[in-house]
Amino acid sequence: MTPGETLRGGPRRWFYDPKIRALAAQILTVLAIALFAGWIVHNTVHNLTMRGITSGFGFLGNSAGFGILQTLIDYRETDSFARVFVIGLLNTLLVAALGIVFATVLGFLVGIGRLAENALIRGLSALYVETFRNIPPLLQIFFWYFAVLRAMPSPRQSHELLGAFFLNIRGLYVPRPIPAEGFVPALLALGIALAAALTLRHWARRRQERTGEPFPTGRVALLLLIALPLAARLIFGAPFTWELPQLQGFNFRGGWVLLPELVALTLALSLYTAAFIAETVRAGIQSVPHGQIEAAIALRLTPRQRLRLIVLPQAMRVIIPPLTSQYLNLTKNSSLGAAIGYPDLVGLFAGTVLNQTGQAIETIAMTMAVYLLISLTISLMMNWYNRRMALVER
Amino acid sequence: MPSSPSLRPPAVRIDALRWMRENLFSGPVNTALTLFALYLLWRFVPPVLDWLFFSATWQGSSRADCQPGGACWIFIGQRFGQFLYGFYPLEQRWRVDLTALSIVVLAAPLFFSRFPQRRRWAIGYFLLTPLLAWWLLYGAGILGLETVPTEQWGGLMLTLVIAAVGIAGALPLGILLALGRRSQLPAIRVVCITFIEFWRGVPLITVLFMSSVMLPLFLPEQMSIDKLVRALIAVILFEAAYLAEVVRGGLQAIPKGQYEAAHALGLSYWQSMGLVILPQALRLVIPGIVNTFIALFKDTSLVIIIGLADFFTAVHRATVDPEWLGFSTEGYVFAAFVYFLFCFGMSRYSIALEKRLARAQKR
Numbered sequence: 233m234t235p236g237e238t239l240r241g242g243p244r245r246w247f248y249d250p251k252i253r254a255l256a257a258q259i260l261t262v263l264a265i266a267l268f269a270g271w272i273v274h275n276t277v278h279n280l281t282m283r284g285i286t287s288g289f290g291f292l293g294n295s296a297g298f299g300i301l302q303t304l305i306d307y308r309e310t311d312s313f314a315r316v317f318v319i320g321l322l323n324t325l326l327v328a329a330l331g332i333v334f335a336t337v338l339g340f341l342v343g344i345g346r347l348a349e350n351a352l353i354r355g356l357s358a359l360y361v362e363t364f365r366n367i368p369p370l371l372q373i374f375f376w377y378f379a380v381l382r383a384m385p386s387p388r389q390s391h392e393l394l395g396a397f398f399l400n401i402r403g404l405y406v407p408r409p410i411p412a413e414g415f416v417p418a419l420l421a422l423g424i425a426l427a428a429a430l431t432l433r434h435w436a437r438r439r440q441e442r443t444g445e446p447f448p449t450g451r452v453a454l455l456l457l458i459a460l461p462l463a464a465r466l467i468f469g470a471p472f473t474w475e476l477p478q479l480q481g482f483n484f485r486g487g488w489v490l491l492p493e494l495v496a497l498t499l500a501l502s503l504y505t506a507a508f509i510a511e512t513v514r515a516g517i518q519s520v521p522h523g524q525i526e527a528a529i530a531l532r533l534t535p536r537q538r539l540r541l542i543v544l545p546q547a548m549r550v551i552i553p554p555l556t557s558q559y560l561n562l563t564k565n566s567s568l569g570a571a572i573g574y575p576d577l578v579g580l581f582a583g584t585v586l587n588q589t590g591q592a593i594e595t596i597a598m599t600m601a602v603y604l605l606i607s608l609t610i611s612l613m614m615n616w617y618n619r620r621m622a623l624v625e626r
Numbered sequence: 627m628p629s630s631p632s633l634r635p636p637a638v639r640i641d642a643l644r645w646m647r648e649n650l651f652s653g654p655v656n657t658a659l660t661l662f663a664l665y666l667l668w669r670f671v672p673p674v675l676d677w678l679f680f681s682a683t684w685q686g687s688s689r690a691d692c693q694p695g696g697a698c699w700i701f702i703g704q705r706f707g708q709f710l711y712g713f714y715p716l717e718q719r720w721r722v723d724l725t726a727l728s729i730v731v732l733a734a735p736l737f738f739s740r741f742p743q744r745r746r747w748a749i750g751y752f753l754l755t756p757l758l759a760w761w762l763l764y765g766a767g768i769l770g771l772e773t774v775p776t777e778q779w780g781g782l783m784l785t786l787v788i789a790a791v792g793i794a795g796a797l798p799l800g801i802l803l804a805l806g807r808r809s810q811l812p813a814i815r816v817v818c819i820t821f822i823e824f825w826r827g828v829p830l831i832t833v834l835f836m837s838s839v840m841l842p843l844f845l846p847e848q849m850s851i852d853k854l855v856r857a858l859i860a861v862i863l864f865e866a867a868y869l870a871e872v873v874r875g876g877l878q879a880i881p882k883g884q885y886e887a888a889h890a891l892g893l894s895y896w897q898s899m900g901l902v903i904l905p906q907a908l909r910l911v912i913p914g915i916v917n918t919f920i921a922l923f924k925d926t927s928l929v930i931i932i933g934l935a936d937f938f939t940a941v942h943r944a945t946v947d948p949e950w951l952g953f954s955t956e957g958y959v960f961a962a963f964v965y966f967l968f969c970f971g972m973s974r975y976s977i978a979l980e981k982r983l984a985r986a987q988k989r
Binding site for chain 2: 262276278282348363371568578586603608
């Protein structure tokens, strides 16, 4: 029997050929999608002309004409919508960065706490994780914003900490560092200390490989990093002067003001994401086989060395990929700030600008593109990291 | 031969003091941690319990009955109907109750493995209950039930509707996408990967925005879609992408021999997927599906952004009502408790399921 013939001997019908079928299925799919897309584009163009909306990105150059609650760069009402876009993006990145720092610290603490010897700490950590990850993040944001921060007293009755931090209905006031004459020397000293520490580590590693003699790199590096800036401070004076917030009349002057929206959003996102990070960390540490720890004990490594040389490197390999996806989730969840009026990319650009200009398609497409770009960049980096970190087996 | 008196095993005494010595005070660091934890508990637990229960006001009918110093649960009691049903007409609320009751009662046989014809019952259940629920809730004038427009739906009922329709719509779509992503046909693979990565890359809130402002632009002028349906479309597309990745994990876990065996038996693509691969793959990822459903359940709270009055919105609106201003903590704590009950319950169920499946896999 030659190919192309069926068992009964007749020529095989062309539509039973798997190759033709595969091609047909793909062509049909692409055609269906193209038709659907064409239908949508047709409708959209029709609807836009009916409503008299000109599409395109020309509106970005127009003057915005509204004020913004929090701007990290200079902004006036006459500035363009393009600048508003940048401000929204910066605000999103600010809250994401703050949230990532706090969530990581808290998440690692709680995650390690879940594996602690101490039963009480273990229980409290489990309670934390179960509580915070089972409550919707939006509800947590609303709780901190409406029930806690909106219920704060007026500036005159502020909650005060150390005479430098003040919390009231207008937000959290913190001291502002102002660079003084010691700033540049301190920066230089820190740079030199860092370079010295890196060189030291390199040298210590080479020496240990050659002679097997260990060197207390960590302690010496820490000493360098503390001593050099301290010396710079003693010689050239303080690197910063602190501008304290001061009550003047009905409000505070000076210092940095963190808006209640920013505080509530950061707090809620950090607490929520920390619960997930804690689970990631726990799973990562538990993934290190117990034999590894026993082997380390057999080699007489100290508990610190055991953690630093055996457990952490293997645990981090498991922890880092899900940790990055938690960071991505936090960044995407920061868009919930729109619901309490935090001027992030979604609230400001896909909200206010959309309402002002009516350019729904353009604003939402730009907003989505930003998140997509962040997501795709991070997943590409993650793939690269995974390839680099993958266990090289024989 | 005289046997030597056998020694009894050393007595293992489980006493509280010893447990505490081993678990709480085994070293200086441990002791310090214990004391720190005890301090935290002593500092926070009594005031919280006092606020929640002991000093709280439970009985009364208005704001005037609230006692200072504790929570005022009268607020929750007064607004309970709205939290459950939203603005669903008062005299029609029995329809919501009946829907919930019939969904639960009709599902009961599915949880007994010895129920005869369980499979047929399941198929009938998943095909017919949505229709029954739609008829009972929406009415549409069929068989004398008057129409309740979706603008009047709200509260926990709307939350459950969004969650249920979301998962019911997202699961089939997610399975198709997962199959497409692992397809041999490049065009289909590219389409599915693009779709999945797009929805996974953007926040749900932008998807909801898109569905509420862009969807009307995409459709012919005379075609208008209900606000709830728009939100449902957004939720389904969004969650389908996440479910697709969960299902893909299951597909990848099936050994290649299973695919080859199905092929060798002469099964077509759809037969081998439907009869051999998917039943195994889906069973593997049930916990993942439940976890996605928990995320979806929490995500339903976002519909507040496009003005649907789900459970969370109902609670939030009640807290800003001038009549009950200043009781937002009670409102949010109650809402948090309800969400916690659902999510925690489902996550426990998922863990139990995972254990049972692991046992079944072991043989």
